[in-house]
Amino acid sequence: MRAQEITFLKLVQGEKQFQVPLYQRTYSWGREQLKRLWEDVGELVDQHLSGEVVAPHFLGSVVLAPGQFQAGGVQRWLVVDGQQRLTTLMLAFTALRDHFGKSGDARGVDRVHRQILVNEFHEGIDRYRLLPTQADREAYTACIQSRADAGGSDNIGAAYRFFLGALAEGQEATADDRWIATVETVLKDLLSIVEITAESGDNVYRIFESINNTGVGLSQSDLLRNYVFMLLPKRGERVYQELWLPMQQSLGPKNLELLVWLDLVVRGHHKTKQSEIYRGQQKRLQPLAGDEDALQREIAQLVERGGRLLRIIDPRRETSPALREVLERLASWGGQTHYPLTLHLLDLVDEGSTTSNDAAEALLYVESYLVRRLICQTPTSNLNRIFMEAPKELETDRPAAEAVRRFLSGRRRRWPSDEELREAVRSKPFYWSGRPPQRSYILRRLEESYGSSEPVDFAKASLSVEHVLPQRPAASWFDLLAEETEPNQTPQELHDLLVHTLGNLTLTGDNAKLSNSPFERKQQILDSSALRMNQEIAAEKRWGKAEILARADRLTDRAVELWPGPIGGVKPAGEEWPGWAELRAALVAMPSGTWTTYGDVAELIGSHPVPVGTYLGSHPTVIGAYRVLTADGRISPAFRWADGADRPSPQELLMSEGVGFDPSGRARGAQRLSAAELATLLGKDVTQPASHDPLPEGEDAAAAERFRAQLQEHWPEASAGVLSVLDFWRVQGGYVTYGKHEETSCFPMLDAGTSRRPHLIWPLAIYPVSGTVEVVFQYLKDRTPFDGTEQRRELLNRLNKIDGIDLPEAKLELRPSFPVRVFAEHGEEICGVLDWFVHTAALDLAQRD
Template sequence: MRAQEITFLNLIQGEKQFQVPLYQRTYSWGRDQLLRLWEDVGELVDQHRAGEAVAPHFLGSVVLAPGQIQAGGVQKWLVVDGQQRLTTLMLAFTALRDQLKDSGDPRGAERVHRQILVNEYQDALDHYRLLPTQADRQAFTACVASAPQAGGGGNIGGAYRFFLGALAEGQEAAASKDWLEAVENVLKGLLSIVEITAEPGDNVYRIFESINNTGVGLSQSDLLRNYVFMLLPQRGERVYQELWLPMQQSLGPKNLELLVWLDLVVRGHNKTKQSEIYREQQKRLQPLAGDEKALQHEIAQLSERAQRFLRIVEPARERSAPLRAALERLATWGGQTHYPLALHLLDLVDAGSTSPEEAAEALQYVESYLARRLICQTPTAGINRIFMEAPKDLETDRPAAEAVRRFLSGKRRRWPSDEELRTAIRSKPFYWGGRPPQRSYILRRLEESYSPTEPVDFAKASLSVEHVLPQRPAQAWFDLLADEAEEGQSPQELHDLLVHTLGNLTLTGDNSKLSNHPFQRKQQILDSSALRMNLEIASSKRWGKAEIMARADRLWERAVELWPGPIGGFRPAGEELSSWTELRAALVAMPSGTWTAYGDVAELIGSHPVPVGAYLAANPTVIGAYRVLNSEGKISPSFRWADGSDRMPPQELLKSEGVRFDRYGRANRSQRLTAAELATLLGKDVAQQTSNDPLPDGENTEAAERFRSQLQEHWPEAVAGVTTTLDFWRRQGGYLTYGRHEETSCFPMLDAGTSHRTHLMWPLALYPVTGTAEVVFQYLKDRSPFDDTEQRRELLQRLNKIDGIDLPEAKLELRPSFPLLVFAEHSEAICEALDWFVHTAALDLARRA
C-alpha cells in the first residue's frame, strides 16, 4: 500500500468513479458531525478571506483499491475506508453548486458540477464520480442530478439540506459575492486527505476489517507526554513522578486531554482544535528542546493549571464561597462552553490580579449570557468560538467583571436584551430550548428567586417540568381557550402557541398526578407543593391565555434580576430577529415530499401565522418557502415567486417532490410536519412526556387494565385486533410496558441485548384515547440495526402495504402515526411486519454476540 497527502480536488480529478462496496454500512453522518466539519470550514474561509496564511485542515484518510478500467477510460476505485468523508464532501459541493446557481452565478455552478460531481462525457451510472452503496444511491443521485426528490428523508438528504442552509445563511451574513468563492477554494484546496492506495490483488475486505477492528490509539495527551519526556533524559523520572503522574491521576484521561487543549486556548491559541493539540503544543515547546529546566517549568505550570481546572469541574474544591457558588451554578448548567473563560479567570485570581468576588461577578455574566440565549433560543453557532476568544480579547485595563460584560456585549455576540427576553418568555416554546437539565435549571433558579424561608433541596428532590395547560388537554380546556381565541383562530391553535411557553411551565414531583386534569384539580395538588411558584399558580381562579401571559411577565421581572443584560441593552440597528433565522433553518430542514402550515412555523419560532405569512410573502426566495401552506393544506393566494422566476407553480413543484393533493387542492395531511417535528429536524431536544415513554418496570397489571379499558371505551372496534397483535408480540419474545399518563399508552418492547448489555427497542407506541399508533423511527434511528436508514425504510414500506397506513418516507427520522382502527381489519398484516422487525433484530443480535 502507498500513501500520500492530497487535496480533495486532486483526489477526485480525472475520469474516475469511487464506488462504495456493498459490505459497508450506509451513510451515517448526522447533524453533529456535519456541524463540526462546517465550523472548521468556516474558520478556514474567514482566514482565507482575511488574506492570512492558511494551513490545510487534515480531514482524515481515504483507503482505495483499484477496480476496473473500462473502455472509455473511467478508472473505478473501491472505497475501502473513508466513504463518510467522501460522501459528505460531495454533498457539500452539490449544495454549493445549487447555491451558486440561486445566487446568479450559473457559470460557477456549472464549474463545480463538471469539475467535482460528474464525469461529463459518461452516461448512466458512470456519469457520477461517487457511487454510494445501493441503499444510498437513489438519494445521492437525486441530489447530484437536481431531481425534485433531492433532499429527502434519511442521512443523505439531511446532509444535503444541512449544507444548503449553512451556505445560504453564511452568504447572507457575509453580504459579499466573494464568500461563496472562498468556500469553493477551501473545499477544493484546503481540506487535506491522506490517500492510501492498495495494490492490485490485495484482499480488500480484509483491509476493511483490519482498519475497523483496531484497538484504541494514542490520545493527543499521550503523544504530548511521550514527546515531552523524550526531551527530558536527565530530569524525566523525577518530573514524571512529582508533576505529571499526580496531574494525570487527579484528572483522568479525558480531562487531561481537555486541560492540554485549554492550556493552549488561554495562552491565546484560540483557533486550535482539540484534534490538533499535540501538533500545536509540540510547535510551542520545540524551541525549549535541550533546556530541561525550562521544560520542567512548563510542566509545573500545566500542573498548577490542572488544579484550577479541577475547581471548575469540581467546584467544592474552591475556597471562596461566592466563587464556589458561581462555579457550581455553571457546573449544574452543564457543558464545557464556559471552560476557557472560567480557567482564565481562575488564573487571574491565583495570580492576585483579581479578587474571587470579582471573578464570581464575571461568571454571573457568563451564566446570564447562556441563560438568556437559551430562553430566547438564540442560535448556538459560534458560541464555543466566542468563549475561546475571550481570554485573548478581554480588556486588561478594567476590572474582570466589567471586562467580561463588555466582551459578551460586543457586536454579533448576541446577548439578548431585556425586551428580547420579555418577548421570548411570552412567546417562545421554551420547552423545546436547550437540553432538559438546562430547562429545569432555569425554572429552579426562578424558584430560588422567591427566596423561600425553607428552600427546596433540588439535589434530592425528584422534580420534572410540568405543563399547567396540558399538552394533551381534555375538551374542558379547549372550551376555556375558545373565549380567548382571536378571530379566525381555533382553540387548538391558541393552545399550541401557549402550551410550551415559560409562563405555562413549572417544576413538580407530581407530574403523573397532575396529568391533563382540569385546572381545579391541578390547583388542589399544586396548593400542597413546597415550591413558591406552584403556590402562586394555585392562587389563580382559572388558567388560560391571560393568566399565562401575566405569569410570563412576572417571571420576566425575576429573570432580569437574576440574569443582568448586556451593556446598552438593545439590539443593534439592522440586526435580524433570531426568529426569522430560525424560520429559514426550519424550512431548509424540511425533507422533500413534506409541507407545513403557517401556524406550525409560528408555533416553532414563537410568532403568529400572520407575520410568518407576511415575511414569506415578502421573501419568496427563502429556501422552501413554497412548502408553507395554510391550515387546510392549500397554497396561500398571497404567495408569489420573485419577479422573473421561471419556477413551476408551487403546487406542481410540491407534486413533483411527492406531496399528494386531493381534488380540492389540499395537501395530504400525513405529509405535514408539525411544529414539534420541525423542532426535531432542527436538532432541538423536543422532550416527549416522560409519562408517555416506556417505563422500566416491565408489565404492570394495573396499567395494562387501564390501557384495555380506555381502548374499549374509545375504540371498541380496534380492541380485538390490538389484543391479537400484542399477544403475538409476546409469543415472539417481546413484552409490554405502559405509560403513567392518564392516557395509558402501551409499548411493545424487545430486549435485543447481549448477556453483557441491555439493548431495548420498540417499534410502536399505542395511544388508546387519541386512537393512534406511532411508529417511533425517532428512537429506532439510534438503535442497531435500525440506525441504518435502509432498515427503517424497509419497516416503513412493509407497514405501508397495509390498507389505512400511509407513512411518508420523509419522516424516517420522526414519529409518524396511523389510526388504531387499522388493527380492526389488518392485525394479521401488522403482525407480519412486526415478525420481520423481531427477526431483523435477532439477526443483528447474533452478529453482535
C-alpha cells in the same frame, strides 16, 4: 501501498469513479459531524478573506484500491476507507452547484458540475464520479441529477439539505461578494486528504479489516507526554513521579486531554482544535528543548492549571464561598463551553490579579449570557469560538467582572437585552430550548428567587416540568381558550402558541396526577405544593392566554434580577430578529415530500402566523418557502415567486416531490410536519413527557388493566385486535410495558441484546384514549439494526401495505402515526410486520455475536 497528500480537487479530477463496496455501511454522518466540518470550512474562509496565509486543513485519509477497468470507460477505484468524507464533500459540492443555480450563476453551476461531480462524456452509472453503496445510490443520484425528490429523509438527503442551508445563511450573513467564491476555493484547494492507493491484487477486504479493527490509538495527551519526557533525559523520572503522574491520576484520561487543550486556548491559541493539541503544544515547547529547568516549570504550570480545572469540574474543591456558589450553578447548567474563560478567571484569582468576589461576579455574567441566549433561542453557532477568544480579548486594565461584561456585550456576540428576554418569555417555545436539565435549572432558579422560608431541597425532590395548560387538552380547555382567540384564529392555534412558553410551565412531582385534568383539579394539587410558583398559579381563577402572559411578565422581572443583561441593555438596532434565521433553517431541514403551515412555523420560532406569512411574502427567495401552506393545507393566495421567476406552481412542485393533494387542493395531512417535528429536525430536544415513554420495569398488572379499560372505553371495536397483537408479541419473546401518564400508553418491548449488554428496542407506542399508534422511527434510528435507513424504510413499507396505514417516507426520523382502529380488522397483518421486526433484530444480534 502508496500514499500522498492531495487536495480534493486533484483527488477527483479526471475520468474516474470512486465506488463504495457493498460490504461498507451506508452513509452515516449526522448533523454534528457536518457542523464540525462546516465550522472548519468557515474558519478557512474567514482567514482567506482577511488576507492571512492559510494552511490546508487535514481532513483525513482515503484508501483506494484499483477496480475493474473497461476499455474506453472510466478508471474505477474501490473506496476501501474514507467513504464518509468523500460522500460528504460530494454533497457539499452538489449544494454549492445548486446555490450557484439559485443565484443565477450559470458558469458556477457548470464549473462545479463538470469539474467535481460527473464524468461529462460518459452515460449511465459511469457518469458519476462517486458511486455510493446501492442503499444510498438512489438518494445520491437524486441530488446529482437535481431531481424533485433530492433532499429526502435519509442521511444523504439530510447532508445535502444541511449544506444548502449553510451556504444560504453564510451568504445572508456576509456582505462580501467574494464569500461564495472563497467557499469554492476552500472546498477545492484547502482541504487536505492523504490518498493511500493499494496495488492491483491486494486483498482489499484485509486492508479494510486492518484499518477498522486496530487497537486503541494514542491520545493527544499520550503523544504530548511521550514528547515532553523525551526532552527530559536527566530528570524525567522524578518530574513524572512528582508532577505528571499525580496530575494524570487526579484528572483521568479525558480531563487530562481537556486540560492540555485548555492550556493552549488560555495562552491565546484560540483557534486550536482538540484534534491538534499535540501539534500545537509541540510547536510551543520545541524552543525549550535542551533546557530541562524551563520544561519542568512548564509542567508545574500545567499541574497548577489542572488543579483549577478540577475546581471547575467539582466546585466543592473551591474555598471561596462566592466563587464556589457560581461554579456550582455553572456545573448544574452543564457543558464545557465556558471552560476557557472560567479557567482564565481562576488563573487571575490564583495569581492575585483579581479577587474571588470579582471573579464570581464575572461568572455571574457568563451564566446570564448562557441562560438568556437559551431562553431567547439564540443560535449556538460561534458560541465555542466566543469563549475560546475571551482570554485573549479581555481588557486587562479593568476589573475582571467589568471586562467580561464588556466583552460579552460586543455587537456580534448576541447577549439578549431585557426587551428581547421579555419578548422571548412571552412567545418562544421554552420547552424545546436547550436540554431538559437546563430547562429545569432555569425554573428552579426562578423558584428560588421567591425566597421561601422553607426552600425545597431540589437535590432530593423528584421534580419534572409540567404544562399547566396541557399538551393534549380536553374540550373544556378549548372552550376557555375560545374566549380569547383573535379573528380567524382557532382555539387549537392559540393553544399551540401558548402551551410550550415559559409562562405555562412549572416544576412538580405530581406530573402524572396533573396530566390533562381541568384547571380546577390542577388548582387543588398545585395549592398543596411546597413551591411558591405553584401556589401562585393555584391562586388564579382561570388559566388562559391572559394569565399565561401575565405570569410570563412576572417571571421576566425575576429573570432580569437573577441574570443581568449586557451593557446598554437595549435591543441592537438594525439586527435581524433571530427567529427568521430559525425559520430559514427549519424550511431547509424539511425533507422533500413534506409541507408545514404558517402556524406550525410560528409556534416553532415564537411568532404568529401573520408575520410569518408577511416575512415569507417579502423574502420569496427563502429556500422551501413553497412548503408553507395554510392551516387547512392549501397554497396561500398571497404566495409569489421572486420577481421574474419562471417556475412551476407550489402545488405542482410539491406534487413532483410526492406530496398528495385532494381534488379541492388540500395537501395530504400525513405529510405535514408539525412544529414539534420541525424542532426535532433542527436537533432540538423535543422530549415526550417521561411518562409517555417506556418504563424500565417489566409488565405492570395495574397499568395493564388501566390500558385495557381505556382502550375498551374509547375504542371498543379495536380492543380485541390490539390485545391479540400484544399476546402475539409476547409469544415472539417480547414483553409489554406501560407509561405512567393518565392516558396509559403501551409499548411492545424487545430486548435484542445479551444479559451483559441489554439492547432495548420497540416499534410502536399505542395511546388508548387519543386512539393513535406512533411508529417510533425517532428512537429506532439510534438503535441497531434500524439505525440504517433501509431497515426503517422496510418497516415503513411493510406497514403501509396494510389498509388504513399511510406513513410518509419523509418521516423516517420522526414519529408518524396511524389510527388504532386499524387493529380492528388487520391484527394478523400487523402481527406479520412485528414478526419480521423480531427476526430482523435477532439476525442483527447473531451477527454482532
